[in-house]
Amino acid sequence: MLSLRDVNPQQREAIKTVDGPLMVIAGPGSGKTRVLVYRIAHLISIGVPPYSIIALTFTNKAAKEMKGRIRDLVGEKSSSLWMGTFHSLCARLLRYECSKLGFEKNFSIYDTQDSLNLIKSVMSQLGIPTQQFNPSAIQNRISRVKNQLLTPEVCTAQAADLFEEKVAAVYTRYQIRLKENNAMDFDDLLLHPIHLFTTHKKVLSDYQDRFRFILIDEYQDTNHAQYVFIKLLADKFRNLCVVGDDAQSIYAFRGADIRNILDFERDYIGGKIIRLEQNYRSTKTILAGADQLIKKNGGQINKNLWTDNRQGEAITLLECEDDKDEGERISRRIFADIQSKKHDFKHIAVMYRTNAQSRSLEEAFRRNSIPYTIVGGVEFYQRKEVKDVLAYLRCLVNPKDNESVLRIINYPNRGIGAVSVKKILHYAAQRVLPLLSVLTETKDIGGLSEKTKNACASFGSLVEKYNKLRQQISIGELARALVDELGILRIYKDEGTSESMSRWDNVQELLSGISEFDASREKATLEDFLQEVSLVADVDRWDTSFNAVTLMTLHSAKGLEFPTVFITGLEEGLLPLYTPQFENNDVEEERRLFYVGITRAMERLCISRAHLRFRYGDLSYQTPSRFLDEIDSSLIVIDTAGASPTQSKFRTNGILRQRKRATRTDRETGSPYFTDVDPHVDYTSDEEKILDVGSLVEHEYFGRGKVIYVTGKGDTTKAVVDFDSVGRKNLMVKFARLKLL
DNA sequence: ATTAGGCGATTTTTT
């Protein structure tokens, strides 16, 4: 029997209430993961077969961790339990069932970028000008209506203005094209199962019978489609347990609907609600600050959070000159933290609202030799060179995948340019044939030169060749052979720039990733590999075994905890963020985001703001975030004593200084690098030299000036220089030919 | 007529 000694009464009740709907409102740090883990272990221990349990988590990483803990409690039998993200479990379900919807099981999964490319292609097909109608705006809108489960027909009928008409037209055509490509986008992974369930009652009833116990984590961030999916699945037995916290809902922009949690009682009549209010994570001070802040939001479920933990130290507010100063001051605090306490680099996280903010922090950490790892940013699997190789593999798996074919038809360059591609595309579209299938038979395509036809044919036969080879060798060998034949690595090597070196690294890493995947399971298929990489988030790749400071957005920080947390950029317009383009600036959601950040901290919380910050390529004066006033000043100690950037004791002496640059690979693998041992240091280029803030310089036309700010790296380094004659100028260092005085 | 390569502008949060 499972021992429940180390759980509190509310947790125990949540674990043991196995019949009927249950909602657990779990404040931050209240042990909700423990509840989920124990609840599943409990179900298994009272005889529920693991394969009749489905548990939906927010990240793959969380799923993996929980699965591990469950295995520790009940052993190997837990492996038949379905646990994962909505997207990955739906993809799995669709692998079994998609033929009923007219898809083949080797379907491709399109990420946001693939989907945008398809939308652009549809728009050009429909003659909708992209200058007038922003493809991303159309994409966003389509995603939103899909999450609302509105069909193209309904959208067309409901279109109220010109924009909506265009959206409906693109949406209609987009779905057709997806199906022609045997492809699905992220939204489809949810929509298709719902469609399947509503049109095939027997299938629904089979799955209802199978998954008698349903658990959902982070319920506050489910969208309407996910809600409907769950409602259908739970309809028969109603053994549904949802866990969430309305105060931590931060994905409204992605369609998350907080009503799912607020309306639970109405939707699941007779359901039980349990509150977990004891916090085991944070100090009294941190919890109090978080609580004061979140109370400024209206319309939430009432909670009385409390903790037995010690009072702890005050929250520190760093008031900084600019983002560079912010980075320096945080660096120094990190050193102080490490020297004075048992804390190590890996116990520290630095969080920010936008990915762009990571740059100045990275530079500071590099200057100060602080090992760090970044979660998010430009993700590994989004990188061009990685996507290119993946596109080849996708073509092999799914020959109908025209988007992937288009990506690589002229990569590496084989002389098939945009005009030729258009002709081929037109030819294939008229005959409703996949692009790939017409490439070896180009005789009838009008207007193509002999050279182009030959290039097409050899591309076509290359794909054919590897398709045959696929039956004979392992996927690791296959990918390597393909990359070798294409000469991709050689091309990057020959180019010899640091950028191409990093591309080389990334392709190598992808290849070893495939081999690793290959070795890690019995029968590794390319389909499985591609599905997995389509659905990984960057947090999933986050490797916690390295001793490094973690940099991440507040969104990625969800569900995590750290002894020391820094939250940067507490400035109006940044946190809360407002953007002129979108009207839907939701201050309450921004407040929840800050709340999520604060409550990640166990012992120490340090927040920061800068007076000056580069935003949208311009240096601007920032005012303090309103959120700073919403936390009682007695909880906060303000630190203005830090040195200005020019006085920093970490500053190096030279005015021009050699900059060491790490390759992208270091970041993307999540492995921290130490500036001193970085094997990819590039000492060669003159353009790697950068200016220091405070230096006096002379410009050919503007004369004497003082460097106010330096940003960017390598060729894109920019500097703000205050000239005696003309005042402040933003210059590209590469072209400005500044002379040092 | 096509294609390749260079240059300049731009970046909210993400499965």
Added chain:
DNA sequence: ATCGCCTAAT
């Protein structure tokens, strides 16, 4: 860092 536009080269 990537996309799109422009121009030079073929």
